[in-house]
Amino acid sequence: xxxVKQNSPSLSVQEGRISILNCDYxxxxxxxFLWYKKYPAEGPTFLISISSIKDKNEDGRxxxxxxxxxxxxxxxxxxxxxxxxxxxxCAASDGGGSQGNLIFGKGTKLSVKP
Amino acid sequence: xxxxxxxxxxxxxQMGNDKSIKCEQNLxxxxxxWYKQDSKKFLKIMFSYNNKELIINETVPNRFSPKSPxxxxxxxxxxxxxxxxxxxxxCASSQDLRxxxxxxxPGTRLTVT
Numbered sequence: 587x588x589x590v591k592q593n594s595p596s597l598s599v600q601e602g603r604i605s606i607l608n609c610d611y612x613x614x615x616x617x618x619f620l621w622y623k624k625y626p627a628e629g630p631t632f633l634i635s636i637s638s639i640k641d642k643n644e645d646g647r648x649x650x651x652x653x654x655x656x657x658x659x660x661x662x663x664x665x666x667x668x669x670x671x672x673x674x675x676c677a678a679s680d681g682g683g684s685q686g687n688l689i690f691g692k693g694t695k696l697s698v699k700p
Numbered sequence: 701x702x703x704x705x706x707x708x709x710x711x712x713x714q715m716g717n718d719k720s721i722k723c724e725q726n727l728x729x730x731x732x733x734w735y736k737q738d739s740k741k742f743l744k745i746m747f748s749y750n751n752k753e754l755i756i757n758e759t760v761p762n763r764f765s766p767k768s769p770x771x772x773x774x775x776x777x778x779x780x781x782x783x784x785x786x787x788x789x790x791c792a793s794s795q796d797l798r799x800x801x802x803x804x805x806p807g808t809r810l811t812v813t
Contacts, residue, residue, distance in 0.1 A: 620800070631804070673741075
Protein backbone atom coordinates (compact mmCIF):
# COMPACT_ATOMS: atom_id res chain seq x y z
CA UNK A 587 0.00 0.00 0.00
CA UNK A 588 1.70 3.16 -1.22
CA UNK A 589 1.25 6.01 1.22
CA VAL A 590 3.14 8.44 -1.01
CA LYS A 591 2.43 8.40 -4.71
CA GLN A 592 4.11 10.10 -7.62
CA ASN A 593 1.93 9.13 -10.54
CA SER A 594 4.09 10.61 -13.27
CA PRO A 595 7.22 8.53 -13.83
CA SER A 596 8.68 11.15 -16.14
CA LEU A 597 8.34 14.79 -17.18
CA SER A 598 9.98 16.66 -20.04
CA VAL A 599 10.20 20.46 -20.00
CA GLN A 600 11.87 23.10 -22.13
CA GLU A 601 14.64 25.16 -20.56
CA GLY A 602 13.30 28.37 -19.06
CA ARG A 603 9.78 27.04 -18.60
CA ILE A 604 8.13 25.90 -15.38
CA SER A 605 8.46 22.32 -14.14
CA ILE A 606 5.65 21.05 -11.92
CA LEU A 607 6.13 17.76 -10.11
CA ASN A 608 3.20 16.30 -8.23
CA CYS A 609 2.83 14.07 -5.19
CA ASP A 610 -0.19 12.61 -3.41
CA TYR A 611 -0.34 11.00 0.02
CA UNK A 612 -2.89 8.99 1.93
CA UNK A 613 -1.79 9.18 5.58
CA UNK A 614 -3.33 12.18 7.35
CA UNK A 615 -0.78 11.79 10.17
CA UNK A 616 2.04 13.02 7.93
CA UNK A 617 3.18 16.38 9.25
CA UNK A 618 6.28 17.12 7.21
CA PHE A 619 7.01 16.75 3.54
CA LEU A 620 10.28 16.85 1.65
CA TRP A 621 11.56 16.78 -1.89
CA TYR A 622 14.81 15.08 -2.74
CA LYS A 623 16.76 15.25 -5.98
CA LYS A 624 18.81 12.35 -7.24
CA TYR A 625 21.40 12.19 -10.00
CA PRO A 626 22.47 8.80 -11.43
CA ALA A 627 24.96 6.89 -9.26
CA GLU A 628 24.55 9.36 -6.40
CA GLY A 629 22.48 9.40 -3.24
CA PRO A 630 19.36 11.57 -2.93
CA THR A 631 20.05 15.13 -1.84
CA PHE A 632 17.62 17.21 0.16
CA LEU A 633 16.04 20.01 -1.86
CA ILE A 634 13.18 21.67 0.01
CA SER A 635 10.63 20.84 2.68
CA ILE A 636 7.33 22.04 4.09
CA SER A 637 5.58 21.61 7.40
CA SER A 638 1.91 20.69 7.43
CA ILE A 639 1.09 23.99 9.14
CA LYS A 640 2.12 25.87 5.99
CA ASP A 641 0.80 25.82 2.46
CA LYS A 642 3.82 27.21 0.66
CA ASN A 643 7.58 27.29 1.03
CA GLU A 644 9.92 29.00 -1.38
CA ASP A 645 13.67 28.71 -1.86
CA GLY A 646 15.08 30.45 -4.91
CA ARG A 647 13.76 28.79 -8.03
CA UNK A 648 12.04 26.05 -6.01
CA UNK A 649 8.60 26.34 -4.43
CA UNK A 650 6.64 23.62 -2.72
CA UNK A 651 2.89 23.91 -2.33
CA UNK A 652 0.84 21.83 0.09
CA UNK A 653 -2.92 21.26 -0.16
CA UNK A 654 -3.81 19.34 2.99
CA UNK A 655 -7.48 18.91 2.18
CA UNK A 656 -6.55 17.24 -1.10
CA UNK A 657 -3.54 15.45 0.42
CA UNK A 658 -1.48 16.80 -2.43
CA UNK A 659 1.79 18.61 -2.78
CA UNK A 660 3.69 19.92 -5.73
CA UNK A 661 7.16 21.19 -6.50
CA UNK A 662 7.52 24.10 -8.91
CA UNK A 663 10.84 24.89 -10.54
CA UNK A 664 11.00 28.24 -12.29
CA UNK A 665 12.84 28.74 -14.56
CA UNK A 666 13.89 25.18 -15.31
CA UNK A 667 17.53 24.59 -16.22
CA UNK A 668 19.24 21.61 -17.88
CA UNK A 669 21.10 20.95 -14.61
CA UNK A 670 17.73 20.29 -12.96
CA UNK A 671 17.46 17.07 -14.96
CA UNK A 672 17.31 14.35 -12.30
CA UNK A 673 14.89 12.07 -10.48
CA UNK A 674 12.80 13.90 -7.89
CA UNK A 675 11.47 12.00 -4.88
CA CYS A 676 8.66 13.19 -2.69
CA ALA A 677 8.89 12.01 0.94
CA ALA A 678 6.69 12.32 4.00
CA SER A 679 7.15 11.91 7.73
CA ASP A 680 4.88 11.74 10.72
CA GLY A 681 7.73 12.87 12.95
CA GLY A 682 7.82 11.20 16.32
CA GLY A 683 5.09 8.77 15.39
CA SER A 684 7.29 6.77 13.06
CA GLN A 685 10.53 7.71 14.72
CA GLY A 686 12.09 9.37 11.76
CA ASN A 687 10.83 7.02 9.13
CA LEU A 688 10.55 8.80 5.78
CA ILE A 689 8.10 7.31 3.32
CA PHE A 690 9.25 7.90 -0.25
CA GLY A 691 7.35 8.05 -3.51
CA LYS A 692 8.65 6.21 -6.54
CA GLY A 693 10.16 9.31 -8.09
CA THR A 694 9.62 11.40 -11.21
CA LYS A 695 12.38 11.71 -13.77
CA LEU A 696 12.62 15.31 -14.95
CA SER A 697 14.33 16.09 -18.25
CA VAL A 698 14.96 19.73 -19.04
CA LYS A 699 15.78 20.22 -22.70
CA PRO A 700 17.98 23.12 -23.85
CA UNK B 701 34.72 16.39 3.07
CA UNK B 702 32.00 13.86 2.29
CA UNK B 703 29.18 14.12 4.83
CA UNK B 704 27.94 10.53 4.54
CA UNK B 705 30.25 7.99 2.96
CA UNK B 706 29.73 4.33 2.10
CA UNK B 707 32.12 1.61 1.06
CA UNK B 708 32.24 -0.14 -1.26
CA UNK B 709 30.38 1.66 -4.04
CA UNK B 710 29.98 -1.54 -6.03
CA UNK B 711 29.83 -5.09 -4.72
CA UNK B 712 29.50 -8.18 -6.89
CA UNK B 713 29.32 -11.50 -5.13
CA GLN B 714 27.91 -14.98 -5.41
CA MET B 715 24.87 -16.46 -3.74
CA GLY B 716 25.52 -17.82 -0.29
CA ASN B 717 28.37 -15.45 0.51
CA ASP B 718 28.49 -13.07 3.48
CA LYS B 719 29.29 -9.41 2.87
CA SER B 720 29.41 -6.09 4.71
CA ILE B 721 28.77 -2.49 3.71
CA LYS B 722 30.24 0.30 5.81
CA CYS B 723 28.80 3.74 6.45
CA GLU B 724 30.24 6.75 8.19
CA GLN B 725 28.87 10.24 8.77
CA ASN B 726 30.88 13.26 9.89
CA LEU B 727 27.90 15.54 10.53
CA UNK B 728 27.63 14.85 14.23
CA UNK B 729 24.15 13.43 13.73
CA UNK B 730 22.51 11.17 16.30
CA UNK B 731 20.46 9.01 13.94
CA UNK B 732 21.51 6.80 11.04
CA UNK B 733 19.54 4.69 8.58
CA TRP B 734 19.81 1.99 5.97
CA TYR B 735 17.52 2.12 2.93
CA LYS B 736 17.10 -0.33 0.07
CA GLN B 737 16.24 0.80 -3.44
CA ASP B 738 14.97 -2.19 -5.36
CA SER B 739 14.48 -2.74 -9.08
CA LYS B 740 11.17 -0.90 -8.95
CA LYS B 741 13.07 2.16 -7.67
CA PHE B 742 11.28 2.38 -4.33
CA LEU B 743 13.41 3.65 -1.48
CA LYS B 744 12.42 1.68 1.61
CA ILE B 745 13.68 2.00 5.16
CA MET B 746 15.37 -1.09 6.56
CA PHE B 747 16.81 0.05 9.88
CA SER B 748 17.37 3.16 11.91
CA TYR B 749 19.71 3.65 14.84
CA ASN B 750 19.76 6.48 17.33
CA ASN B 751 22.93 6.87 19.38
CA LYS B 752 23.87 3.28 18.65
CA GLU B 753 20.45 1.92 19.62
CA LEU B 754 18.16 0.16 17.16
CA ILE B 755 14.95 2.15 16.69
CA ILE B 756 13.32 0.83 13.52
CA ASN B 757 13.63 -2.65 12.16
CA GLU B 758 11.27 -3.01 9.24
CA THR B 759 10.35 -6.38 7.83
CA VAL B 760 13.81 -7.42 6.76
CA PRO B 761 15.16 -11.00 6.77
CA ASN B 762 17.33 -11.68 9.79
CA ARG B 763 20.18 -12.38 7.37
CA PHE B 764 20.57 -8.60 7.47
CA SER B 765 22.18 -7.34 10.65
CA PRO B 766 23.13 -3.72 11.29
CA LYS B 767 25.93 -2.90 13.67
CA SER B 768 26.69 0.53 15.11
CA PRO B 769 30.06 0.67 16.88
CA UNK B 770 29.53 4.38 17.57
CA UNK B 771 27.03 7.00 16.53
CA UNK B 772 29.10 8.02 13.50
CA UNK B 773 29.10 4.53 11.99
CA UNK B 774 26.38 2.12 10.93
CA UNK B 775 27.49 -0.99 9.10
CA UNK B 776 25.29 -3.53 7.36
CA UNK B 777 26.18 -7.21 7.39
CA UNK B 778 24.39 -9.59 5.06
CA UNK B 779 24.67 -13.35 5.49
CA UNK B 780 23.85 -16.05 2.95
CA UNK B 781 23.25 -13.63 0.11
CA UNK B 782 20.37 -14.37 -2.25
CA UNK B 783 19.61 -13.17 -5.78
CA UNK B 784 16.77 -11.00 -4.47
CA UNK B 785 19.21 -9.03 -2.33
CA UNK B 786 20.53 -7.35 -5.47
CA UNK B 787 19.70 -3.66 -5.07
CA UNK B 788 21.22 -0.31 -4.24
CA UNK B 789 21.67 0.22 -0.51
CA UNK B 790 21.76 3.76 0.85
CA CYS B 791 22.98 4.89 4.22
CA ALA B 792 21.57 8.14 5.61
CA SER B 793 21.77 10.24 8.75
CA SER B 794 19.70 12.92 10.44
CA GLN B 795 20.26 15.23 13.35
CA ASP B 796 17.77 13.46 15.58
CA LEU B 797 14.95 10.94 15.66
CA ARG B 798 12.46 13.23 13.98
CA UNK B 799 14.45 12.49 10.84
CA UNK B 800 13.00 15.34 8.89
CA UNK B 801 16.06 16.11 6.80
CA UNK B 802 18.10 13.07 6.07
CA UNK B 803 21.47 13.18 4.35
CA UNK B 804 22.23 10.25 2.10
CA UNK B 805 25.40 8.49 1.15
CA PRO B 806 26.22 7.74 -2.51
CA GLY B 807 24.82 4.22 -2.35
CA THR B 808 26.28 0.72 -2.72
CA ARG B 809 25.15 -1.27 -5.73
CA LEU B 810 25.04 -4.93 -4.67
CA THR B 811 24.82 -7.55 -7.38
CA VAL B 812 24.35 -11.16 -6.36
CA THR B 813 25.06 -13.73 -9.07
